[in-house]
Every structure is written in C-alpha cells, then in structure tokens.
Amino acid sequence: TNGFHYGSSSSSWVRLNVGGKVFQTTRSTLMREPCSFLYRLCQDEMGLPTDRDETGAYLIDRDPDFFSPILNYLRHGKLIMNPGLSEEGILAEADFYNLPSLSQLIMDRIQDRENSVKDATNK
Amino acid sequence: TNGFHYGSSSSSWVRLNVGGKVFQTTRSTLMREPCSFLYRLCQDEMGLPTDRDETGAYLIDRDPDFFSPILNYLRHGKLIMNPGLSEEGILAEADFYNLPSLSQLIMDRIQDRENSVKDATNK
Amino acid sequence: TNGFHYGSSSSSWVRLNVGGKVFQTTRSTLMREPCSFLYRLCQDEMGLPTDRDETGAYLIDRDPDFFSPILNYLRHGKLIMNPGLSEEGILAEADFYNLPSLSQLIMDRIQDRENSVKDATNK
Amino acid sequence: TNGFHYGSSSSSWVRLNVGGKVFQTTRSTLMREPCSFLYRLCQDEMGLPTDRDETGAYLIDRDPDFFSPILNYLRHGKLIMNPGLSEEGILAEADFYNLPSLSQLIMDRIQDRENSVKDATNK
Amino acid sequence: TNGFHYGSSSSSWVRLNVGGKVFQTTRSTLMREPCSFLYRLCQDEMGLPTDRDETGAYLIDRDPDFFSPILNYLRHGKLIMNPGLSEEGILAEADFYNLPSLSQLIMDRIQDRENSVKDATNK
Numbered sequence: 001t002n003g004f005h006y007g008s009s010s011s012s013w014v015r016l017n018v019g020g021k022v023f024q025t026t027r028s029t030l031m032r033e034p035c036s037f038l039y040r041l042c043q044d045e046m047g048l049p050t051d052r053d054e055t056g057a058y059l060i061d062r063d064p065d066f067f068s069p070i071l072n073y074l075r076h077g078k079l080i081m082n083p084g085l086s087e088e089g090i091l092a093e094a095d096f097y098n099l100p101s102l103s104q105l106i107m108d109r110i111q112d113r114e115n116s117v118k119d120a121t122n123k
Numbered sequence: 124t125n126g127f128h129y130g131s132s133s134s135s136w137v138r139l140n141v142g143g144k145v146f147q148t149t150r151s152t153l154m155r156e157p158c159s160f161l162y163r164l165c166q167d168e169m170g171l172p173t174d175r176d177e178t179g180a181y182l183i184d185r186d187p188d189f190f191s192p193i194l195n196y197l198r199h200g201k202l203i204m205n206p207g208l209s210e211e212g213i214l215a216e217a218d219f220y221n222l223p224s225l226s227q228l229i230m231d232r233i234q235d236r237e238n239s240v241k242d243a244t245n246k
Numbered sequence: 247t248n249g250f251h252y253g254s255s256s257s258s259w260v261r262l263n264v265g266g267k268v269f270q271t272t273r274s275t276l277m278r279e280p281c282s283f284l285y286r287l288c289q290d291e292m293g294l295p296t297d298r299d300e301t302g303a304y305l306i307d308r309d310p311d312f313f314s315p316i317l318n319y320l321r322h323g324k325l326i327m328n329p330g331l332s333e334e335g336i337l338a339e340a341d342f343y344n345l346p347s348l349s350q351l352i353m354d355r356i357q358d359r360e361n362s363v364k365d366a367t368n369k
Numbered sequence: 370t371n372g373f374h375y376g377s378s379s380s381s382w383v384r385l386n387v388g389g390k391v392f393q394t395t396r397s398t399l400m401r402e403p404c405s406f407l408y409r410l411c412q413d414e415m416g417l418p419t420d421r422d423e424t425g426a427y428l429i430d431r432d433p434d435f436f437s438p439i440l441n442y443l444r445h446g447k448l449i450m451n452p453g454l455s456e457e458g459i460l461a462e463a464d465f466y467n468l469p470s471l472s473q474l475i476m477d478r479i480q481d482r483e484n485s486v487k488d489a490t491n492k
Numbered sequence: 493t494n495g496f497h498y499g500s501s502s503s504s505w506v507r508l509n510v511g512g513k514v515f516q517t518t519r520s521t522l523m524r525e526p527c528s529f530l531y532r533l534c535q536d537e538m539g540l541p542t543d544r545d546e547t548g549a550y551l552i553d554r555d556p557d558f559f560s561p562i563l564n565y566l567r568h569g570k571l572i573m574n575p576g577l578s579e580e581g582i583l584a585e586a587d588f589y590n591l592p593s594l595s596q597l598i599m600d601r602i603q604d605r606e607n608s609v610k611d612a613t614n615k
Contacts, residue, residue, distance in 0.1 A: 013297060013305055015266070019194070020138070020147035024266035024299070026307045051136060053147070059136055061149045063195050066203075071265070072309050072335075076342070080312075080335035084453070084576070089195075089203035096199070142440070143384070143393035174382065176393070182382055184395045186441050189449075207330070207576070212441075212449035219445070259543060259551055261512070270512035270545070272553045317511070318555050318581075322588070326558075326581035330453070388563070389507070389516035420505060422516070428505055430518045432564050435572075458564075458572035465568070 014042070015057035021064035022057055025071060032074045037097045066093045070102070079105045087113070137165070138180035144187035145180055148194060155197045160220045189216045193225070202228045210236070260288070261303035267310035268303055271317060278320045283343045312339045316348070325351045333359070383411070384426035390433035391426055394440060401443045406466045435462045439471070448474045456482070506534070507549035513556035514549055517563060524566045529589045558585045562594070571597045579605070 014030060016023045030038040041058060051059040060067075066089045072080055073094075079102065081090060087110050094103040137153060139146045153161040164181060174182045183190075189212045195203055196217075202225065204213060210233050217226040260276060262269045276284040287304060297305040306313075312335045318326055319340075325348065327336060333356050340349040383399060385392045399407040410427060420428040429436075435458045441449055442463075448471065450459060456479050463472040506522060508515045522530040533550060543551040552559075558581045564572055565586075571594065573582060579602050586595040 013299075013307075017147060020145050022266050024263060024305060024307075029307055053136075059147060061136075061147075061152055061198060063191060063198070063203075065191065065205075068309060068311065072338075075307060075309070076338055078334070078338055080309075080332050080338060082311075082330055082332050082335065084205055084207045084330045086203050086205050088201070089205065092195075092199055092201055092203060140393060143391050176382075182393060184393075184398055184444060186437060186444070186449075188437065188451075207451055207453045209449050209451050211447070212451065215441075215445055215447055215449060259545075259553075268512050270509060270551060270553075275553055314555060314557065318584075321553060321555070322584055324580070324584055326555075326578050326584060328557075328576055328578050328581065330576045386516060389514050422505075428516060430505075430516075430521055430567060432560060432567070432572075434560065434574075453574055453576045455572050455574050457570070458574065461564075461568055461570055461572060 015055065016060060016067075017053045017055075017057040018060045018064045018067045019062055021067075022055075023064075023067065023071060025075070029071070029074050033099055033101075036099050038074070062093060062096060063089070066090050070094060070097055070099070073099065073102050079109070081106075081109070138178065139183060139190075140176045140178075140180035141183045141187045141190045142185055144190075145178075146187075146190065146194060148198070152194070152197050156222055156224075159222050161197070185216060185219060186212070189213050193217060193220055193222070196222070196225050202232070204229075204232070261301065262306060262313075263299045263301075263303040264306045264310045264313045265308055267313075268301075269310075269313065269317060271321070275317070275320050279345055279347075282345050284320070308339060308342060309335070312336050316340060316343055316345070319345065319348050325355070327352075327355070384424065385429060385436075386422045386424075386426035387429045387433045387436045388431055390436075391424075392433075392436065392440060394444070398440070398443050402468055402470075405468050407443070431462060431465060432458070435459050439463060439466055439468070442468070442471050448478070450478070507547065508552060508559075509545045509547075509549035510552045510556045510559045511554055513559075514547075515556075515559065515563060517567070521563070521566050525591055525593075528591050530566070554585060554588060555581070558582050562586060562589055562591070565591070565594050571601070573598075573601070 012027045014025055014027050016025070027042050030042050033039060041060075053059055066085065069079065069081055069085070069090050070093050072078070081087065087106055091103060091106045091110070094106055135150045137148055137150050139148070150165050153165050156162060164183075176182055189208065192202065192204055192208070192213050193216050195201070204210065210229055214226060214229045214233070217229055258273045260271055260273050262271070273288050276288050279285060287306075299305055312331065315325065315327055315331070315336050316339050318324070327333065333352055337349060337352045337356070340352055381396045383394055383396050385394070396411050399411050402408060410429075422428055435454065438448065438450055438454070438459050439462050441447070450456065456475055460472060460475045460479070463475055504519045506517055506519050508517070519534050522534050525531060533552075545551055558577065561571065561573055561577070561582050562585050564570070573579065579598055583595060583598045583602070586598055
C-alpha cells in the first residue's frame with residue numbers, strides 16, 4: 001500500500017523529458033489524478049501520436065527543477081519543498097499540470113509564510 | 124491556452140546547448156518575444172548556417188544555471204527566482220537575450236530588496 | 247571496519263536508477279538493514295525477475311535528491327542533512343524504504359528544530 | 370558588442386572537462402585575458418600536444434562548480450556569485466586561472482562582507 | 493608551483509566513480525597525502541586488481557556531493573565549504589578517506605560555529 005509496487009507486474013515504467021532532464025516513474029504514479037495533464041499524457045500513449053525524444057521519453061516543455069515536487073506529490077501525496085526552491089515556482093507548475101489539490105496546499109503555505117512575516121514585522 | 128501545446132502538430136522541439144548543458148523546449152516558446160536573441164535564433168534555422176553541437180543542439184556561450192529562469196519566463200510569463208540564485212546574474216542574462224520586459228521585472232525586484240534592507244537598517 | 251571494503255572480493259557493485267538518476271553502491275551497503283526495502287531488492291536479484299532499466303540498473307520510483315541521505319545512512323550510519331534539503335522530505339523516504347531507526351533520528355531532529363523555534367518565540 | 374557572437378564565423382567552440390564536468394564556450398571568451406591560464410590553453414591548441422579526454426575536451430584538474438563564475442566573468446566581465454557558493458572558493462579559482470582583476474573584485478567583496486559583519490556586531 | 497601541471501608529461505588522468513558520479517583528476521593530486529585511501533587506490537592500480545566501472549573509472553561507495561571539498565583540498569590544500577553543505581557530512585568523508593589534517597580543519601570550523609552560536613545566545 002505504501003508504494004512497494006516495485007517488481008509488481010502491473011506497473012510499467014515511463015520516461016519523461018522535462019525541459020531537457022529525464023525523470024523515470026511509473027504509469028500508476030502518473031495516473032493518480034484523473035484530471036491532470038500527466039493522466040492525459042498516459043492515455044495518449046494508447047492512441048494519439050505524441051511528441052517523444054530520440055530515446056522514447058515524453059517531451060514536456062517545462063522546468064525540470066520545479067517538476068520534482070510535482071512528481072513526488074503524485075508518488076506519496078505530500079507537499080515537500082526544499083528551502084532553496086521558490087514556492088511561487090512550484091505553484092506555477094501545479095497549475096500547469098492541473099493538480100488543484102496540490103495548488104491549494106501550496107497557496108496555504110504561501111499564506112502561512114506571509115502571515116508569519118507580518119507577525120514578525122508587527123512585533 | 125495555458126501551455127497545453129503538448130501533442131499539437133504546430134509545435135516543434137528545439138534543443139539548446141547553453142554553456143555545455145542541454146535544454147529542450149519548443150519553437151513557439153522561443154519565439155514569444157520578437158526582439159529577443161532566441162527569436163532570431165529560431166529564424167536563423169530557416170536560413171543562415173548556425174553553430175550546432177554534435178547532437179544538433181544550438182550552441183549558446185552563456186551560463187546554464189541562470190538560463191532556467193529566462194526560459195521559464197518565456198514559457199509562462201512569470202519571473203520565478205529561487206532564493207539560491209543571484210538576481211544580478213539573471214539580470215545579466217535577461218539583458219544578453221534582449222528581454223527588456225523581464226529585465227524591468229528583475230530590476231524592480233532588486234529595488235524592493237534594497238529598500239527592505241534600508242528599512243531594516245533604519246529601524 | 248570503517249568502510250574500506252574497496253577492492254574486497256566479497257563486495258559486488260549495484261546500480262540503482264532512482265527516479266531517473268543513477269546511484270552506484272555495493273550490495274553490502276544495501277543489505278545493512280534486514281527489514282528494509284533495499285535489502286529485499288538485493289535478495290530479489292537472486293530469484294524473482296525485477297524491473298531494470300536498459301543499463302541493468304534497478305528502477306525505483308522515488309525522488310533522487312532525497313535518496314542521497316538515505317544511502318549515506320546505510321554507508322556510515324550517520325544522519326547527514328544539508329541545510330537546503332527538507333527534513334520532512336527525507337522522513338518520507340526513510341519511511342518508504344522502511345528504515346525505522348533512521349526515521350526516528352529525523353523525527354528527533356524535527357522535534358529539536360521546533361523546540362528551538364518555540365524558545366526563540368517565547369523569549 | 371554585447372556577446373552576440375553567435376553565428377559569427379570568427380568564433381570557434383571549445384569544450385572543457387573541468388574535474389569531470391563538461392563546459393562549452395568559445396575560443397574568443399577564453400582568450401579575453403592575455404595572461405590567464407585559459408588564454409595559454411587556447412594557444413597550446415595550435416602547437417603543443419595537450420591533455421584531452423576521449424571526447425576531445427581539454428582536461429583541467431579543478432572544481433567544476435567554482436568554475437562557473439570564472440567562465441561567466443570572461444563572458445561578460447561581471448562578478449556574479451550565487452549566495453550558496455563560497456567566496457573563498459571562487460577566489461582560489463581566480464588565483465589558479467591567473468585572473469588578477471577578478472581576484473581583486475572578489476577580495477573587495479569579502480572585505481565588504483566582513484565590514485558589515487563587524488558593523489552588526491558593534492551596534 | 494600553483495597547479496599549472498596541465499600539459500606536463502608527468503601527470504596522468506584518473507577517473508573516479510564516487511557513488512555514481514564521475515570525477516576527473518590527476519594521479520599527482522590523489523597522491524598528495526601518503527596515508528590516505530586515495531593514495532592507496534593509486535598504488536593499487538600498479539598491482540592488485542581493483543573495482544572499476546564499465547568506463548574504467550574507480551568505483552568508490554561514498555557520497556559524490558561531499559567528495560568535492562575532499563578533492564579540492566587535495567588540489568589546493570584549502571578547506572572550501574559552500575554554505576549549503578553540512579560540515580558534519582564533509583567530516584565523515586575526511587575521516588573515511590583518512591585525511592586527518594583536513595578532519596582537524598573541519599572540526600576547528602565546527603567548534604568556531606558552535607562558539608559563535610553560544611555567544612549570540614548569551615548576549
């Protein structure tokens with residue numbers, strides 16, 4: 001239940017080329033949110049011809065560094081943000097990939113940050 | 124409208140080798156600002172012979188790390204800066220690629236930063 | 247005793263493809279914690295067919311950046327966290343790989359951090 | 370005048386393997402400072418046999434991360450330092466590559482930093 | 493004297509695969525400290541069969557990010573630490589590679605850091 005799909009026959013591996021950097025994940029991870037861009041991408045594989053690079057990875061014209069927290073959210077459902085990464089940058093990606101529950105989590109965190117700045121200023 | 128050009132037949136993929144690191148994006152992203160260096164680069168592809176590496180990527184003699192926010196700006200029109208990246212470094216690139224609207228955004232942010240430092244010092 | 251297994255005939259090298267990034271380590275490092283996911287992975291090599299990429303590396307559908315402190319813990323038994331990496335992100339991985347002693351170390355550190363924030367606020 | 374040598378026939382591309390990481394730049398960038406190590410490197414290409422890796426890149430036994438601000442200085446003449454990079458580390462490289470004007474810029478910045486620390490302490 | 497061994501016939505290049513990342517350096521750099529693990533590694537090349545990856549690089553089962561300051565110390569004798577890197581993490585590597593003079597430098601710096609924290613708290 002907690003991600004041990006390694007070795008299971010139902011999972012299949014997918015390679016994504018996001019802005020020039022390759023990520024490797026499973027179809028089941030990408031299909032966790034039915035309304036998302038990544039869900040649609042996996043369905044396209046069945047039918048429509050789609051853009052792939054020379055190694056067969058799906059091409060996505062977005063930033064690779066901000067994609068990591070997006071993919072991790074689909075893997076385990078948590079919003080994990082390193083201090084060095086801009087919250088606004090991850091929000092732009094969550095909006096692009098159409099993950100409204102994740103966008104909401106990030107907006108809550110931005111709100112918290114701004115409130116704590118205000119508190120510190122008003123002291 | 125919000126970037127879902129994936130799979131569209133009108134987009135074509137372009138590889139850029141910026142200072143040794145490869146970025147992958149679309150021609151439509153690079154052609155978003157008609158006065159920019161990257162717009163001219165795409166037009167050159169039609170006519171003039173240009174410098175390419177052995178994999179066919181366009182060679183650009185600039186820093187790759189500061190190029191990410193430049194490319195992201197062309198992708199979604201926002202200035203996203205990670206805390207670990209120097210604002211002056213991104214400004215130098217926005218000037219080089221001839222993106223005056225982005226340069227202005229960065230200069231505004233530098234001004235804000237300096238004002239808040241002054242405020243803290245004068246308290 | 248302190249990791250000089252280099253050149254020893256009993257060690258064998260293993261390649262892991264974690265979310266698209268390749269790590270290289272030894273079987274003896276991966277088998278240091280008998281209940282962990284990575285221990286089971288090494289045992290599977292003997293028997294069950296498992297998921298590998300085209301270079302023979304084991305595929306694991308998790309974040310590569312948060313994997314570094316996990317692997318280092320197995321190498322030398324210490325919890326080393328760079329300031330730029332989210333503690334909650336490493337905890338999610340320690341839980342996934344089933345390393346309860348490491349999870350406990352991280353939770354202790356998160357507790358310490360929160361206590362020191364509280365101390366600073368109550369001053 | 371501001372770096373648009375792209376496509377010009379007088380520039381030729383050079384690959385550097387700095388401590389294992391490959392950088393790509395032009396001969397004209399590397400030859401901007403006549404007394405520097407990198408200028409000499411380009412001249413050697415004409416005559417003496419020199420150390421190259423298997424892809425033809427020049428081998429340099431130095432740190433790659435601290436090399437980025439060095440190369441950027443030769444590209445545009447500015448000292449751009451990300452907050453996460455040690456000033457002393459860049460100074461060691463500026464000295465090694467024999468770029469005294471850059472070394473001076475870094476030493477000025479270190480001096481500024483130490484003065485502002487002293488100011489804060491004496492308040 | 494200051495590292496310009498480039499092009500010298502007495503230097504030979506060595507590739508190290510540290511935890512999956514490749515570093516390139518010279519034998520003379522690795523042999524700077526006679527008691528170190530890396531000195532022994534270079535001697536082994538003469539005699540004993542050793543572990544190499546498929547490209548001929550020496551395999552070392554340690555973290556690559558913390559290896560950079562270790563290698564830089566052997567290159568120029570200075571301890572350069574980026575703010576984003578844990579001091580305890582570099583110490584663990586200096587101990588592993590058996591570089592007691594470097595370990596001492598790091599412990600001094602940790603001591604300085606803890607003293608300045610104490611000073612700030614007692615004010």
